[in-house]
Amino acid sequence: xxxxxxxxxxxxxxxxxxxxxxxxxxxxxxxxxxxxxxxxxxxxxxxxxxxxxxxxxxxxxxxxxxxxxxxxxxxxxxxxxxxxxxxxxxxxxxxxxxxxxxxxxxxxxxxxxxxxxxxxxxxxxxxxxxxxxxxxxxxxxxxxxxxxxxxxxxxxxxxxxxxxxxxxxxxxxxxxxxxxxxxxxxxxxxxxxxxxxxxxxxxxxxxxxxxxxxxxxxxxxxxxxxxxxxxxxxxxxxxxxxxxxxxxxxxxxxxxxxxxxxxxxxxxxxxxxxxxxxxxxxxxxxxxxxxxxxxxxxxxxxxxxxxxxxxxxxxxxxxxxxxxxxxxxxxxxxxxxxxxxxxxxxxxxxxxxxxxxxxxxxxxxxxxxxxxxxxxxxxxxxxxxxxxxxxxxxxxxxxxxxxxxxxxxxxxxxxxxxxxxxxxxxxxxxxxxxxxxxxxxxxxxxxxxxxxxxxxxxxxxxxxxxxxxxxxxxxxxxxxxxxxxxxxxxxxxxxxxxxxxxxxxxxxxxxxxxxxxxxxxxxxxxxxxxxxxxxxxxxxxxxxxxxxxxxxxxxxxxxxxxxxxxxxxxxxxxxxxxxxxxxxxxxxxxxxxxxxxxxxxxxxxx
Ligand code: F6R
Numbered sequence: 193x194x195x196x197x198x199x200x201x202x203x204x205x206x207x208x209x210x211x212x213x214x215x216x217x218x219x220x221x222x223x224x225x226x227x228x229x230x231x232x233x234x235x236x237x238x239x240x241x242x243x244x245x246x247x248x249x250x251x252x253x254x255x256x257x258x259x260x261x262x263x264x265x266x267x268x269x270x271x272x273x274x275x276x277x278x279x280x281x282x283x284x285x286x287x288x289x290x291x292x293x294x295x296x297x298x299x300x301x302x303x304x305x306x307x308x309x310x311x312x313x314x315x316x317x318x319x320x321x322x323x324x325x326x327x328x329x330x331x332x333x334x335x336x337x338x339x340x341x342x343x344x345x346x347x348x349x350x351x352x353x354x355x356x357x358x359x360x361x362x363x364x365x366x367x368x369x370x371x372x373x374x375x376x377x378x379x380x381x382x383x384x385x386x387x388x389x390x391x392x393x394x395x396x397x398x399x400x401x402x403x404x405x406x407x408x409x410x411x412x413x414x415x416x417x418x419x420x421x422x423x424x425x426x427x428x429x430x431x432x433x434x435x436x437x438x439x440x441x442x443x444x445x446x447x448x449x450x451x452x453x454x455x456x457x458x459x460x461x462x463x464x465x466x467x468x469x470x471x472x473x474x475x476x477x478x479x480x481x482x483x484x485x486x487x488x489x490x491x492x493x494x495x496x497x498x499x500x501x502x503x504x505x506x507x508x509x510x511x512x513x514x515x516x517x518x519x520x521x522x523x524x525x526x527x528x529x530x531x532x533x534x535x536x537x538x539x540x541x542x543x544x545x546x547x548x549x550x551x552x553x554x555x556x557x558x559x560x561x562x563x564x565x566x567x568x569x570x571x572x573x574x575x576x577x578x579x580x581x582x583x584x585x586x587x588x589x590x591x592x593x594x595x596x597x598x599x600x601x602x603x604x605x606x607x608x609x610x611x612x613x614x615x616x617x618x619x620x621x622x623x624x625x626x627x628x629x630x631x632x633x634x635x636x637x638x639x640x641x642x643x644x645x646x647x648x649x650x651x652x653x654x655x656x657x658x659x660x661x662x663x664x665x666x667x668x669x670x671x672x673x674x675x676x677x678x679x680x681x682x683x684x685x686x687x688x689x690x691x692x693x694x695x696x697x698x699x700x701x702x703x704x705x706x707x708x709x710x711x712x713x714x715x716x717x718x719x720x721x722x723x724x725x726x727x728x729x730x731x732x733x734x735x736x737x738x739x740x741x742x743x744x745x746x747x748x749x750x751x752x753x754x755x756x757x758x759x760x761x762x763x764x765x766x767x768x769x770x771x772x773x774x775x776x777x778x779x780x781x782x783x784x785x786x787x788x789x790x791x792x793x794x795x796x797x798x
Pocket of ligand 1: 539794
């Protein structure tokens with residue numbers, strides 16, 4: 193998984209534009225970076241291992257000449273992070289450069305064929321075969337476009353590709369299959385990028401490429417063609433409503449902190465559902481015979497919480513399932529009565545898309561919730577809803593988790609109304625409390641910031657943390673664990689508290705910090721028993737509970753008090769201290785909270 197960007201102008205040097213754009217794509221991967229430009233018939237390439245700024249400090253991208261160029265930020269799949277494996281990749285004659293996001297599945301056989309033809313490979317990547325395939329096609333006298341089309345036809349797997357060639361230095365050729373790729377249509381420059389944040393400060397006009405398409409991009413035009421039959425495709429740009437300001441830090445030291453504090457706003461946006469589509473999803477879910485909530489990572493934790501909401505409010509059983517397990521676990525019982533609601537912030541997670549493709553071929557109905565307009569999930573869903581949280585740059589999901597919960601809570605309410613299994617006053621109560629959430633979130637963030645910072649100082653050297661919750665708070669425990677593990681690198685264990693006596697209790701010894709999520713709900717009494725069990729074995733009880741819960745305060749070693757909230761909305765509020773704790777633990781431990789090691793924002797490999 194990587195970020196790619198290309199830019200072509202009539203007469204301006206593009207290196208500094210590319211560099212700025214590349215920085216915006218860094219969240220897609222950051223183990224190495226590189227850039228290629230063409231000037232006076234010469235291909236210039238600079239690349240190295242490291243984050244973009246580090247590489248730039250060594251190589252100075254900005255002084256590369258030329259009014260056409262491509263650049264890449266990498267998250268390794270084939271070949272370890274290193275200078276030679278960094279993109280762009282070139283052919284033997286150094287005449288063309290390729291950047292790629294995705295995985296070329298048949299690269300081993302293609303590489304063998306090219307080696308037999310005498311091509312010399314320098315990297316261990318799958319991408320390099322594209323450069324040599326093109327070079328081979330040039331030998332047959334083909335022009336850039338025809339050599340490119342014939343190259344693309346030989347590839348299987350996933351790719352967003354951008355290529356420049358000294359022989360035709362006025363155009364960037366691009367291809368898309370199963371990886372996001374957009375053309376940015378500016379007045380003075382044309383862009384191509386994995387994501388609109390790369391060019392949104394230059395233009396908000398974007399053309400979303402579809403699978404099986406290639407495009408020819410020059411300083412003043414773009415032309416799209418279908419690979420399979422060469423047909424020309426006419427597609428006008430759409431106007432994106434993401435401003436640059438939305439994608440910048442707005443005065444916070446890190447994107448993650450900015451995004452945590454943005455939640456009152458993003459939750460408000462998530463409350464504005466598009467009625468027609470929300471009704472459509474409600475209808476499909478109500479009619480389904482088997483219902484699955486499918487997702488990965490944080491989005492899975494939102495699905496887990498949703499299964500409690502659907503059951504309690506609408507008396508609807510929906511199975512939350514981890515996307516990568518779906519086919520093995522449930523795939524063989526899918527049929528036309530199956531409805532799958534897939535939740536994916538990026539809409540591009542490979543495990544999710546793979547499971548959906550399997551289910552789609554067996555006639556299941558696919559529904560989606562995503563934050564990214566034009567993502568693959570929006571294209572394969574029968575109906576979908578948008579989270580409207582704006583781009584999330586911090587690798588760890590924060591604002592997109594709460595916006596998913598808010599969208600899903602509204603679906604739960606619609607299902608409750610449609611199925612009529614609970615009293616009107618219960619629905620009204622839920623609705624009223626839901627609309628209060630943005631204010632409650634603002635208040636809580638301000639109130640808990642300081643105490644959480646203190647907690648981070650106190651527990652920064654912990655060997656591990658335990659997270660326990662019951663009922664819907666199990667989802668909060670899971671998500672709290674995920675945030676803290678991702679950002680602080682401290683190992684964490686999370687369990688439904690009732691299950692903790694069946695094994696996890698054995699790891700507890702004197703001083704082990706255990707977080708208990710204890711909103712005032714039906715599970716409160718039972719979790720007090722679990723807290724006592726853990727304390728009796730030496731655990732330090734860090735309790736997140738209601739502000740006025742004296743009993744819990746007394747048995748706690750540390751206490752974070754929160755306002756009372758509808759039990760089914762509690763994950764939206766109770767996750768906030770954990771998001772902040774994860775952030776402050778990273779800071780205390782000298783880590784970069786925006787770019788945790790080994791992780792990437794959008795996991796597009798299986
Ligand atoms: C956690 C995180 C990841 C994602 C997961 C799914 O902070 O960011 O675990 O939640 O990769 O991503 P989406 O929601 O884009 O499918």
